[in-house]
Amino acid sequence: MMGGHHAISGTAAWMALAGSATVRGHEAGLGLWDLSSEQVLAGAVVATGAALLPDIDHPGATISRSGGLLTGMLSHAVSRTAGHRGATHTLLAVVAFTALAAFVNGLDWQVRVPVLGEIEAGAALLVTVLCALGTRALKTVEGRLLPWVVGLVAGLLVAVTAPDTSFWLPAAVAVGALTHLAGDLLTTDGIPFPTWPLTMTPPKRLASPLWQRSGDIAVPLLGNAGSAREWLLCAVLTGYAVLTMAATLALAPEVLVL
Numbered sequence: 001m002m003g004g005h006h007a008i009s010g011t012a013a014w015m016a017l018a019g020s021a022t023v024r025g026h027e028a029g030l031g032l033w034d035l036s037s038e039q040v041l042a043g044a045v046v047a048t049g050a051a052l053l054p055d056i057d058h059p060g061a062t063i064s065r066s067g068g069l070l071t072g073m074l075s076h077a078v079s080r081t082a083g084h085r086g087a088t089h090t091l092l093a094v095v096a097f098t099a100l101a102a103f104v105n106g107l108d109w110q111v112r113v114p115v116l117g118e119i120e121a122g123a124a125l126l127v128t129v130l131c132a133l134g135t136r137a138l139k140t141v142e143g144r145l146l147p148w149v150v151g152l153v154a155g156l157l158v159a160v161t162a163p164d165t166s167f168w169l170p171a172a173v174a175v176g177a178l179t180h181l182a183g184d185l186l187t188t189d190g191i192p193f194p195t196w197p198l199t200m201t202p203p204k205r206l207a208s209p210l211w212q213r214s215g216d217i218a219v220p221l222l223g224n225a226g227s228a229r230e231w232l233l234c235a236v237l238t239g240y241a242v243l244t245m246a247a248t249l250a251l252a253p254e255v256l257v258l
């Protein structure tokens with residue numbers, strides 16, 4: 001799947017699970033957790049960026065090109081050791097991304113910001129980085145620097161409007177990263193066996209596009225990455241994400257006042 005498509009599917013998956021606003025009288029999300037509208041929207045921003053994380057193993061991917069030399073070098077190192085669609089495309093990696101987010105989020109690191117007062121810097125930093133990644137992938141603003149400005153504004157906005165990040169922030173990272181795996185699972189190349197690093201490879205006669213000789217699995221409904229079917233699915237997901245976020249925004253008076 002392409003970067004922008006991963007990003008928007010992360011947004012849509014989060015809105016489907018966490019959103020609870022109604023669109024034209026219909027409940028448009030499962031509302032699994034008891035979250036405020038601000039938290040749902042902030043989680044959508046985080047899930048959008050987190051849906052790009054597994055592709056840090058590909059030097060050409062959006063995420064690898066987003067942070068200049070730092071992410072470029074990190075990506076080359078990961079790609080050399082893990083290969084593309086390897087370790088970072090596993091359930092274990094989703095656990096690791098989520099644990100890392102929970103750790104940074106839980107740091108007792110308060111910073112005084114003019115006008116806004118004291119904010120939790122760990123959470124603001126996570127939102128800033130993930131929002132910048134999502135903004136770049138969705139090409140909502142142009143250039144190298146502007147996505148980071150948008151990210152910083154989002155990070156500060158979240159620090160003010162949805163300061164209790166203990167649950168929704170790591171949850172949104174998990175949903176985003178899992179959605180990435182689901183997206184790649186739907187393409188021909190598939191993803192590593194779910195119990196990776198314990199991989200089961202099929203006997204030769206059982207090997208198929210669904211369970212490949214390497215042990216990778218796929219449900220290739222979308223065909224090759226970037227196919228017309230992938231574009232169509234993501235057009236629908238974009239419509240869903242925009243509608244549900246707009247409906248949620250209408251319920252969030254604090255964000256509107258800001």
Ligand SMILES: [Zn+2]
Nearest residue numbers: 054055089184
């Ligand atoms: Zn991928």
